[in-house]
Amino acid sequence: MLNVAIVGASGYTGLELIRILHCHPEVAVTCLTSEQSAGKRVSDVFPTLRGRCDLVLENLEPVRVAEKADVIFTALPHKAAMEVVPTFLKLGKTVIDLSADYRLSDPDVYGAWYEKHLNPANLKKAVYGLPEIRRAKIKGARLVANPGCYPTSIILGLAPLLKKGLIDPHSIIADSASGTSGAGRSAKVDGLYCEVNEGFKAYGVGGAHRHTPEIEQELSLLAGAGLKITFTPHLVPMDRGILSTIYATPAKEATTEKLVALYEEFYRGEPFVRVLPQGSLPSTAFVRGSNFCDIAPLVDGRTGRVIVVSAIDNLVKGASGQAVQNMNLACGFPETLGLDGLALFP
Ligand SMILES: NC(=O)C1=CN([C@@H]2O[C@H](COP(=O)(O)OP(=O)(O)OC[C@H]3O[C@@H](n4cnc5c(N)ncnc54)[C@H](OP(=O)(O)O)[C@@H]3O)[C@@H](O)[C@H]2O)C=CC1
Numbered sequence: 001m002l003n004v005a006i007v008g009a010s011g012y013t014g015l016e017l018i019r020i021l022h023c024h025p026e027v028a029v030t031c032l033t034s035e036q037s038a039g040k041r042v043s044d045v046f047p048t049l050r051g052r053c054d055l056v057l058e059n060l061e062p063v064r065v066a067e068k069a070d071v072i073f074t075a076l077p078h079k080a081a082m083e084v085v086p087t088f089l090k091l092g093k094t095v096i097d098l099s100a101d102y103r104l105s106d107p108d109v110y111g112a113w114y115e116k117h118l119n120p121a122n123l124k125k126a127v128y129g130l131p132e133i134r135r136a137k138i139k140g141a142r143l144v145a146n147p148g149c150y151p152t153s154i155i156l157g158l159a160p161l162l163k164k165g166l167i168d169p170h171s172i173i174a175d176s177a178s179g180t181s182g183a184g185r186s187a188k189v190d191g192l193y194c195e196v197n198e199g200f201k202a203y204g205v206g207g208a209h210r211h212t213p214e215i216e217q218e219l220s221l222l223a224g225a226g227l228k229i230t231f232t233p234h235l236v237p238m239d240r241g242i243l244s245t246i247y248a249t250p251a252k253e254a255t256t257e258k259l260v261a262l263y264e265e266f267y268r269g270e271p272f273v274r275v276l277p278q279g280s281l282p283s284t285a286f287v288r289g290s291n292f293c294d295i296a297p298l299v300d301g302r303t304g305r306v307i308v309v310s311a312i313d314n315l316v317k318g319a320s321g322q323a324v325q326n327m328n329l330a331c332g333f334p335e336t337l338g339l340d341g342l343a344l345f346p
């Protein structure tokens, strides 16, 4: 049995980790932390857990946390994660970091989009945790940088096209819409019910969103050349889910039939990517609570443009489900353990 700690357990991804790990046969959750709810039972913060997980939330003291766990999930805001990850690694622990702190391999790029990186030495050890493109490196990794939710939906949506050189890599436009749990559980005016529920709005427009460099880093590696994208996130009045609609100019003539066949071949055997049959489109409703990414590639018959639509649950494939998938790979468990039956009938 592997002892696991969740640091930042009183947040949305923390709750989702508890939900998933509770049903994982090889894991015991032994330590949960919170900043404001330390001393309370986690089931008092999230009554849904009552009778299933009643651990008391602790203050984040890295050495004490490490004494209780072999694997530590850091579900903290960026910056707070890199303040504690070095201690966990020094004490020999495996870390799956859900924050953005170890995703960008270049500390200067991190500095330009976030702030000065506090721990550049460990950036070299971090593996970007998107199993469908980095599986071999994640196996046995000690520090996994779990991808952002928007990047997961966009990179999985574009990987087959870029790997096969089928689109102009400089022509990519991605519009993504997210539910509000993407912004975390802490109080913010923008997340208030009345603010969100009054409409559907874009934000971070014009290359201003911090996921832009993360998406560009990974897509450039797939394309074998540096590229820039136009990425526009949107906030939707729903609690969870991300739908990305991605557009690109084909480099070679394409048909929907050929693209579907290419995607089916590329993702054959992938347990959590479902390529939809021609004529079907993804919906956040069909992936809700699950670790699936549903993808539909097609060609706009009028303009010739390639369009890919992808859907994930931001809290599962976009965060905690993918983090457990990464833990399974890093620790030598079957990749789908604890994730297979998630929310098929929510
Ligand atoms: N929400 C999402 O869809 C996704 C989130 N992520 C990333 O995962 C991480 C966690 O996200 P999420 O769960 O949504 O965030 P939340 O805001 O819901 O939760 C954050 C957690 O971290 C704790 N915390 C905050 N600041 C500190 C601090 N300085 N020291 C110690 N603990 C602290 C909070 O404690 P308290 O409750 O006491 O404030 C809470 O437990 C973030 O980096 C986020 O960007 C990644 C992919 C998707």
Ligand SMILES: CC(=O)N[C@@H](CCC(=O)OP(=O)(O)O)C(=O)O
Pocket (backbone or CB within 6 Å): 078, 098, 099, 100, 147, 148, 149, 150, 178, 179, 180, 181, 182, 183, 184, 211, 233, 235
């Ligand atoms: C709706 C919403 O606000 N979403 C968040 C992204 C959430 C996420 O996955 O971001 P990190 O993991 O990189 O922190 C945002 O736009 O900042």
